[in-house]
Amino acid sequence: MSATQVDPRATQPFSAQDESPLASLAPEQIEQLGRELDALHDEVFADLGERDSRYIRSTIKLHRHLVLAARALLLGSRRKPLWLAGTASLSLAKILENMEIGHNVMHGQWDWMNDPDINSQSWDWDTASPAEAWRHSHNYEHHTFTNIRGKDRDLGYEIMRIDPHQRWHPVYLFQPLYNLLLMGFFEWGVAVHDLNGDAIRSGEKSKKQVVKELKAIGVKARRQIVKDYIAFPLLSRRGFKATLAANFTANIVRNVWAHSIIFCGHFPDQTYTFSEDEAAEETRGGWYVRQLLGAANIDGRPLFHLLAGNLSFQIEHHLFPDMPSSRYAEIAPRVRDICRRYGLPYNTGPLHRQLGAVHRTILRLAFPGGTPRPKPGPYRPS
Amino acid sequence: MPATRRRALALIRSFTSPLLPDDYLELINPLWSTRELRGRIERIERETPEAVTIVIKPGWEWPGHRPGQYLRLGIEVDGVHHWRAYSLTSDPRRPDGCITITPKLVAAGKVSPFLFGRVRPGTIVRLGGVEGTFVLPDPPPERLLFISAGSGITPIMSMLRHLADAGPLRDVVHVHCSRTSDGVIFAGELRRLERLHPAYRLHERITSRQRRVSPDQLDELCPDWRERETFLCGPTGLLEAMKQRWALDAEPARLHVEHFQPDAHVGDGERGEGGTVSFCSSGIQAASDGEQPILVAGEQAGADLPFGCRMGICHSCVGRLRSGRVRDLRTGRVHGQPGEMLRTCINAPEGAVELDL
Structure with missing residues (x-):
């Protein structure tokens, strides 16, 4: 199944309410909004300095301490309390490494530091996706063509119907089921997704390239398997099985968490998707508006945002993918103010509500039909 | 690295991948990093x-x-x-x-x-x-002449300290220029060396009061300068004047010169017409008139590029060449094969260039 199969009857808005707020803005307004957001970006970048460098360095240190603690605790994994504490610590470490560190470093958010180690080109993460392939499919394809139906392969990840504009197919009846699988093994799903099945089938991607990328996934897979399912279990000696179970659990916990946060980023009902026509000849300001309308935030406290890799500020992240994540919370009030002044929605809500909307949509759209959900109006400060 | 050590490291790495053992060692002591x-x-x-x-x-x-x-x-x-x-x-x-x-x-x-x-x-x-190749030969020459100006004293100080550590200095003439008398770096130590080592003769010149040292004063300051191994470090003007004198009057191979790298200007190679640079990661386009290296042209066009020494020694700024040819500003040589790793700080585009940066 592919996200490129857009229902031809559904390229027009279903109703007036479904119409993108982009249409309500005059070209000059869109340009003005673009200039305001450019200025906000430049303001933050001019202010980056030691405080930010300290933040990412201490986050990286925290991750490494959590790993050391987890691995040490799991040496005694046959004892229940140690197993629990070790598994919890390892899950936290993997979440931190995946979300706040890996995703954001590989976005180039910390490249301004010119540090040879904390750099998008040299960073590698503890997931199944090889860094280079992920950077292409995520940083370039998804962040450039965000929520454009038929171009953004992250819309439903080619295997799900999450937008009523997508044509229904009987295979989608199983999507609630395979979504559960994807949740648990999300990192593997992302790795395969990076291969880009469409490009392979159309011949756009050479066989040589596919083999190269498959090999890279193989290397990543081998390293994770050796580390989590052989080396550390062996180190626990008689606790081999218990440690293996702990490591497996930590990988699953990390996958479920990443899946939940990431699906909340674009899928909650109130985000907009766009036809290729709507995004054709788009200006800088228009690009910003599309990013604003296509993303959704999750409310929470600082610890929650840290574990979410600040993707709970998905809107801010999509406006400024290269901005250090620690700055998103600081600019969020300014972005909301822009939404208020231009009459644009700012989609946010608590985790249970956003996640509920995601799963409701996945269930509903497994079946034929379905219409876009009512959208919230322009942002109003509460 | 011996095979056993390599295997041991590979084994340890299977516990830390994708990180390195160093990433954990440095939590204890940052100096323990082997990376x-x-x-x-x-x-x-x-x-x-x-x-x-x-x-x-x-x-x-x-x-x-x-x-x-x-x-x-x-x-x-x-x-x-x-x-x-x-x-x-x-x-x-x-x-x-x-x-x-x-x-x-x-x-x-x-x-x-x-x-x-x-x-x-x-x-x-x-x-x-x-x-750096500006080094004291081992064993050190019998007779030495040091000529330094301003912060040009710094590499020579290492040589002097090294010689003095091995025993009494043998036959060293040192001409050092500084703009002001309180601006003489290592003044105290130089004078102490002079007191302790009779064979070390120091000529200090304060250029705000005295004339700068020039090649025509060599005979007066150090009559046997032609017979000495000479180590020279200072501003470009001084270096050029002395190099000319040695070329004319003495054996140029006995004159050793350290250039402190100029800041804004890269190399003395022949210049080309320049060209355009496309940075494929950011999509930014830049242009160079042939004088600007790719790095500077890119930065001026707003690209966020890795950089290091800006003089071609540290390889921090490398990017993969996709297409086009570049000119090495230090030598004037035109080169470039697709896939080659290029230092952006010393190469200027020669026509249209595409880089994976």
Whole structure:
């Protein structure tokens, strides 16, 4: 199944309410909004300095301490309390490494530091996706063509119907089921997704390239398997099985968490998707508006945002993918103010509500039909 | 690396992948990293109103240096990591195992004002390798002439300290120029050397009061200059004048010269017409008139590019060439094959160039 199969009857808005707020803005307004957001970006970048460098360095240190603690605790994994504490610590470490560190470093958010180690080109993460392939499919394809139906392969990840504009197919009846699988093994799903099945089938991607990328996934897979399912279990000696179970659990916990946060980023009902026509000849300001309308935030406290890799500020992240994540919370009030002044929605809500909307949509759209959900109006400060 | 050590490391790495064992070791002591050499700043000593000596304890893999060589130092200033090259001023056999550099304040610069006023003992720095061919031969020549001006004293100080550590200096004439009398770096130590070593003759010149030293004064200051191995370090004007004199009147091979790298200007190679650069990662387009290296052209066009020494020595700025040809500004040579890793700081485009950066 592919996200490129857009229902031809559904390229027009279903109703007036479904119409993108982009249409309500005059070209000059869109340009003005673009200039305001450019200025906000430049303001933050001019202010980056030691405080930010300290933040990412201490986050990286925290991750490494959590790993050391987890691995040490799991040496005694046959004892229940140690197993629990070790598994919890390892899950936290993997979440931190995946979300706040890996995703954001590989976005180039910390490249301004010119540090040879904390750099998008040299960073590698503890997931199944090889860094280079992920950077292409995520940083370039998804962040450039965000929520454009038929171009953004992250819309439903080619295997799900999450937008009523997508044509229904009987295979989608199983999507609630395979979504559960994807949740648990999300990192593997992302790795395969990076291969880009469409490009392979159309011949756009050479066989040589596919083999190269498959090999890279193989290397990543081998390293994770050796580390989590052989080396550390062996180190626990008689606790081999218990440690293996702990490591497996930590990988699953990390996958479920990443899946939940990431699906909340674009899928909650109130985000907009766009036809290729709507995004054709788009200006800088228009690009910003599309990013604003296509993303959704999750409310929470600082610890929650840290574990979410600040993707709970998905809107801010999509406006400024290269901005250090620690700055998103600081600019969020300014972005909301822009939404208020231009009459644009700012989609946010608590985790249970956003996640509920995601799963409701996945269930509903497994079946034929379905219409876009009512959208919230322009942002109003509460 | 012996095969057993390699296998042992591979085994340990299977526990830490994708990180390295070093990433955990450095939590205990940052100097234990084997991936890159690091040092810890121990002390900052004021030399003159415009120069400080930074005392650095290097990690245990420090390979040592030869007197006269320079160090590439990596340091973070306001969150941004910078590379700079500084002459090492210490004797390689310093008993405490520390090394020193003695930067001069460049008020408009980024790194030297930081080293001068803000850096604190305990700061961890990167040591990017020791380079340079301006070195004292081993064994040292019987008769030596040192000519230095301003901060040109720094590599020569390492040589002097090294010689003095081995025993009494044998036959050394040293001509040193400084703009003001309180601006003489290492003044106290030079005068002490003069007192302790009768065979070390120091001629100090204060150029705000006296004439700058020039080639026609050589016969008067050091009549047998032609018979000596001469080590010369200072501003370009002085170097050029002396080089001419040696070329005309003496054996040029006996004159050893250290150029401190000029800041804005890269190399003396022949210039081309320039061209355009497309940075494929950011999609930014830049243009160079043939004088600007790719790095500078890109930065002016708003690209956020990796950078380092900006003089072709540290390879921090490399990017993969997709297409096109470039000119090495140091040699004028035109080169470039698709897939080649290019240093953006010393190459200018020669026509249209595409880079994976």
